[in-house]
Amino acid sequence: MVSGTATGAPPPLASLMGEGPVSLFLDFDGTLVELAPGPDEIKPRAGLASELGVVSTRLDGRCAIVSGRGLDDIEKHIGPLPVAGAGSHGSDVRAADGTQLGDGAIGLPAAIEQRLRVFAADNALDYEHKPHGGALHYRSNQEAGPAAHAFAKQLADENGWAAQSGKCVVEIVAKSANKGAAVRAFLGIAPFAGSRPFFLGDDLTDEAGFAACIEAGGAGILIGDREETIATYRLPNVTSVHEWLNL
Numbered sequence: 689m690v691s692g693t694a695t696g697a698p699p700p701l702a703s704l705m706g707e708g709p710v711s712l713f714l715d716f717d718g719t720l721v722e723l724a725p726g727p728d729e730i731k732p733r734a735g736l737a738s739e740l741g742v743v744s745t746r747l748d749g750r751c752a753i754v755s756g757r758g759l760d761d762i763e764k765h766i767g768p769l770p771v772a773g774a775g776s777h778g779s780d781v782r783a784a785d786g787t788q789l790g791d792g793a794i795g796l797p798a799a800i801e802q803r804l805r806v807f808a809a810d811n812a813l814d815y816e817h818k819p820h821g822g823a824l825h826y827r828s829n830q831e832a833g834p835a836a837h838a839f840a841k842q843l844a845d846e847n848g849w850a851a852q853s854g855k856c857v858v859e860i861v862a863k864s865a866n867k868g869a870a871v872r873a874f875l876g877i878a879p880f881a882g883s884r885p886f887f888l889g890d891d892l893t894d895e896a897g898f899a900a901c902i903e904a905g906g907a908g909i910l911i912g913d914r915e916e917t918i919a920t921y922r923l924p925n926v927t928s929v930h931e932w933l934n935l
């Protein structure tokens with residue numbers, strides 16, 4: 689990754705749209721919704737789902753949420769999604785009408801999940817069950833972060849899975865789970881095909897989405913002050929994302 693390329697704000701969305709068809713891929717936590725102490729403690733702005741529907745309509749349907757969360761979990765927080773979505777780090781891809789693209793998320797074997805749960809309990813971590821895996825959250829006990837990463841990596845390696853790092857979290861996911869793959873899947877079909885794609889995200893896992901957009905002639909938009917990135921543009925925080933999207 690190149691350091692410090694994301695130096696300025698992106699052009700206004702309206703001016704990008706004036707240059708040709710645009711598609712938007714939006715990360716959820718840290719991009720559309722402020723980070724919170726735990727996964728269920730987020731406070732999405734009222735009406736977020738319907739506002740995203742308005743953005744999607746402006747883009748003729750070329751707007752998708754691409755999240756590490758399961759799509760059902762996002763809907764638990766903001767209600768039914770009126771836009772396309774890729775949950776579970778890109779392993780569960782759905783068109784806006786709910787049509788599944790690909791095979792969907794693969795669940796974690798019970799024996800691996802049990803070992804994660806025991807590790808979480810023994811180390812005062814929060815365990816998050818997900819449709820495609822399991823996450824060890826150490827935001828409330830950050831000293832345990834290195835041990836959590838080491839444990840998850842070893843468990844993943846032993847069982848043919850992958851350990852994926854995020855903000856105060858490490859999770860075990862299928863090796864194929866990748867936000868870039870989800871973006872490429874969308875860009876291969878209508879209404880996304882042929883558009884100029886932009887991916888907005890704050891976390892390391894979003895770099896794969898940035899890469900997929902860059903290779904298709906678009907750009908990554910990094911949210912926040914993380915330094916190492918391939919993103920072209922930067923917005924400082926969630927509020928600025930809402931403003932850029934005209935929510």
Ligand SMILES: O=P(O)(O)OC[C@H]1O[C@H](O[C@H]2O[C@H](CO)[C@@H](O)[C@H](O)[C@H]2O)[C@H](O)[C@@H](O)[C@@H]1O
Binds near residue numbers: 715726816893
């Ligand atoms: O890809 P995203 O939509 O950004 O999802 C990434 C992870 O987000 C959630 O965890 C993060 O947000 C929590 C709530 O603010 C925070 O407590 C935690 O420390 C963050 O890592 C979610 O719980 C994970 O499943 C997602 O993978």
